[in-house]
Amino acid sequence: MPAKGPVVIKLDRSDVDHEVKVEIDVSGYEKRIACGEPPRVGNPVRSTDGLSLVRFASPEASKGGGEAVVFVPRGHDRTAPGALLVGTHPWNGGVWTYAAYRELLEEAQAKDVVLVMPSGLGNSLYTADAEGEVMRAIDAVKTAVAVDPQRVSIWGASMGGAGATTIAFHRPDRFAFVASYFGDSKYDMTTYVKSILGGTGGAHAVNALDVIENGRHLPVFLVHGENDRTSPIVQSSMLESAMKKRGMSVDFERVPGMAHEGPLVVKYIRTVVDRAATAKAPVHPTRVSFRSVRAEDTSAYGVRLVRSGKGDAFVDLEKRSDGIHVLAAEGTREIVLGPSALGASGGEAISFERGVSGVRVRFEP
Secondary structure, eight states: OOSSSSSOOOOOOOSSSSOOOOOOOOOTOOOOOOOOOOOOOSOOOSSSEEEEEOOOOOTGGGGTTTTEEHHHHTTOTTOOOOOEEEEEEEETTTTTTGGGHHHHHHHHHHHHHHEEEEEESSSSSTOOHHHHOOOOOOOHHHHHOOEEEEEEEEEEETHHHHHHHHHHHHHHGGOOEEOOOSSSSSOTTTTTHHHHHHHHHHHHTOOOOGGGGGTTOOOOOEEEETOOOSSHHHHHHHHHHHHHHOOEEEEEETTOOOOOSSSHHHHHHHHHHHHHHHHHOOSSEEEEEEEEOTTTTEEEEEEEESSSSSOOEEEEEEEETTEEEEEEEOOOOEEEEEEGGGGGSSSSOOOEETOOOEEEEEOOO
C-alpha cells in the first residue's frame, strides 16, 4: 500500500497477532530515513490535529495544485490568530516532503506553530504559477485556522529555498521571516534552469537578488554547506552581502563539511521554527522600498506604484517629521498611498529628493 503521507491500515481481527511490514524509499538527497512520527497502534479516531491533506480550488490542479499538507499542533486553539510557517519543497519534492522531518513537527508542536506545505507544481523553480499556488494554499489554511497576518513566515531547501526568498521578496508585506537552505539567489543561465526559465527575462522574474530592496523589513536566515556542488555557496553569500550592504537583517550559517543534503536541513530546522514563532512583520513601516519586476507586483505595505512603461519599476519613500520624502522613483508615473501607509495621516507634505521628477504622489481616499 504505497503512501506519501499518514495512512490508516485496518486489521481484520483484534484477537489474533498481526505482522505489519513497512518499506521505506530513501533518496540520495536525504541520506537517512526521514520519519515524521512513529507508527501508532490502536482504535482509529477522527482528529483535526496533526498532519492532514487539505484541498482547495486551484487553476493548477492538473499540475498537482489544489492541495497542501497542513500540520496543526495538538491542542492548538484554531480561533486564536497564531503563527504560520510555509514550507516550499525542493526539486523532485512534493507536499509530503517536509512532513517526514520529525524535528520540524516536534518544534512546531512545542512552539505552537501551524505548518503548511504547498505544491510547487513540480520542478517549477517557483515561477509565477507556482508562486500563486503557494499563496492560494496560505489562503486555504486561513479558512480553517485563525492566522495572524503579521506572523506568516516561509522557508525552503534547494529549489524551495530559492522559492522562499523569491516569493517573500515579491510580497514582502505578506511575510515576517524567511529562511533559505542552499537556494539560488540569482540563477545561472548556463545550467539546466534555462530550459525552465527560458532566458534572462525569466530568471529576472524570480531572482531574489534582483529585488533585493524589497527585503528592507524582512529578516532572512541563510544556511549553506561549503561542500555544495549543486548550488554553490556563492548563491547565499551574494544575497548576504547585498543585504548587509543595505543595512538589512540577515544571518548566514556557512557549514563546513556539508553539501546539498537533507541532514543539513535537520541541523537548523528547529532554529527556523523558533524564529517563525516569534517573528512579526511591521504593518506600516515609515520607510518603504519596493522594486517590481513583474506587472502583477504593484504594491507593498500600502504603497502602490503605477508604471510609466513595461519595464521594472522602483519606489523608495520615507515618512519624516516634516512630511513624506520620495527618495527614488524609477519606471513609475504615480505613487498611491493607501490608508495609514508609512504611518501617515494623509495630509503630510510631499517632497522629492534631488533627481526625482515626473512622478505624482497622492493619498488614496
